[in-house]
Amino acid sequence: EIVLTQSPGTLSLSPGERATLSCRASQSVSSSYLAWYQQKPGQAPRLLIYGASSRATGIPDRFSGSGSGTDFTLTISRLEPEDFAVYYCQQYGSSPQAFGGGTKVEIK
Amino acid sequence: QVQLQESGPGLVKPSETLSLTCAVSGYSISSGYYWGWIRQPPGKGLEWIGSIYHSGSTYYNPSLKSRVTISVDTSKNQFSLKLSSVTAADTAVYYCARGGLRYFDSDYYFDYWGQGTLVTVSS
Numbered sequence: 001e002i003v004l005t006q007s008p009g010t011l012s013l014s015p016g017e018r019a020t021l022s023c024r025a026s027q028s029v030s031s032s033y034l035a036w037y038q039q040k041p042g043q044a045p046r047l048l049i050y051g052a053s054s055r056a057t058g059i060p061d062r063f064s065g066s067g068s069g070t071d072f073t074l075t076i077s078r079l080e081p082e083d084f085a086v087y088y089c090q091q092y093g094s095s096p097q098a099f100g101g102g103t104k105v106e107i108k
Numbered sequence: 109q110v111q112l113q114e115s116g117p118g119l120v121k122p123s124e125t126l127s128l129t130c131a132v133s134g135y136s137i138s139s140g141y142y143w144g145w146i147r148q149p150p151g152k153g154l155e156w157i158g159s160i161y162h163s164g165s166t167y168y169n170p171s172l173k174s175r176v177t178i179s180v181d182t183s184k185n186q187f188s189l190k191l192s193s194v195t196a197a198d199t200a201v202y203y204c205a206r207g208g209l210r211y212f213d214s215d216y217y218f219d220y221w222g223q224g225t226l227v228t229v230s231s
Contacts, residue, residue, distance in 0.1 A: 037154075044203055047217060
């Protein structure tokens with residue numbers, strides 16, 4: 001079973017800054033089957049990235065995903081006010097699929 | 109536009125069975141896809157519970173497998189979750205969501221989600 005560890009737990013940044021979120025897997029993620037979600041308080045998660053680097057429909061290009069093997073990164077190039085939220089990674093390359101513990105991006 | 113809506117009791121007693129239904133609109137379940145359940149304890153992260161293919165094949169998280177049953181009713185375009193012998197640790201917001209299109213996409217990302225429903229386990 002693959003365990004995903006996200007870091008940092010909390011990222012304090014200002015609007016306009018660049019955010020770099022990490023997701024590390026305990027074993028290699030097959031075929032880069034890694035997704036990223038954004039969740040705001042009281043809302044369901046929203047799919048941002050799948051296949052490690054493909055943006056989901058309607059996702060702004062300031063969101064980008066990269067990585068392979070055991071190390072993956074979500075980058076938000078310039079933080080907009082609506083980007084402050086919790087972000088989760090999910091691996092779906094090995095059974096059972098699993099989510100990371102999340103990174104909270106908060107306003108500094 | 110695909111929409112999902114969870115429904116069911118918000119309060120369940122310990123040792124009883126939690127039952128939830130997810131109604132799907134904007135897409136016919138019988139046409140394809142896996143349909144899944146994910147939960148989130150208050151203030152915590154996401155946990156995949158299980159998924160069902162439109163044909164009825166199921167796939168469960170091993171950590172919950174002994175207590176979980178997921179079924180589909182294509183005539184009503186909905187699918188359901190039953191979780192038996194619940195304890196306070198099962199208190200969570202329960203989400204339904206759409207997973208992979210193909211039969212071998214049992215592990216997949218979720219592109220459409222319901223709004224979630226809070227289920228509290230308490231006497």
